[in-house]
Amino acid sequence: MRLFDEFxxxxxxxxxxxxxxxxxxxxxxxxxxxxxxxxxxYENQYSIRDLSEKSAAFLWYAYLTDFTT
Known part of the structure; x- marks a missing residue:
């Protein structure tokens, strides 16, 4: 489809x-x-470890932000 090619x-x-x-x-x-x-x-890096604990909320936020832009 054309939409898939353009967006x-x-x-x-x-x-x-x-x-x-x-x-x-x-x-x-x-x-x-x-x-x-x-x-x-990257389990020893604090930022990634903290992110993985909150991955569901973060991924939803990132997904919706990406979807709306």
Missing amino acids: YKIVGIYDNRVELMKSIKENIKRLNKQMEMVSFF
Whole structure:
């Protein structure tokens, strides 16, 4: 689709609420896995360790901020 080529932040177009929620949950799982990998490699650094403890709230904030820009 043309929208996907023009706007890289678009991950899908949904007209069904259930499918939208499923996609959001899958994205959250993927982001949490990425954060686990980051925290594993940098577990001794305070900022990353603190971030991993609050990863869900941070990821939602980052995701929504990215989504609205």
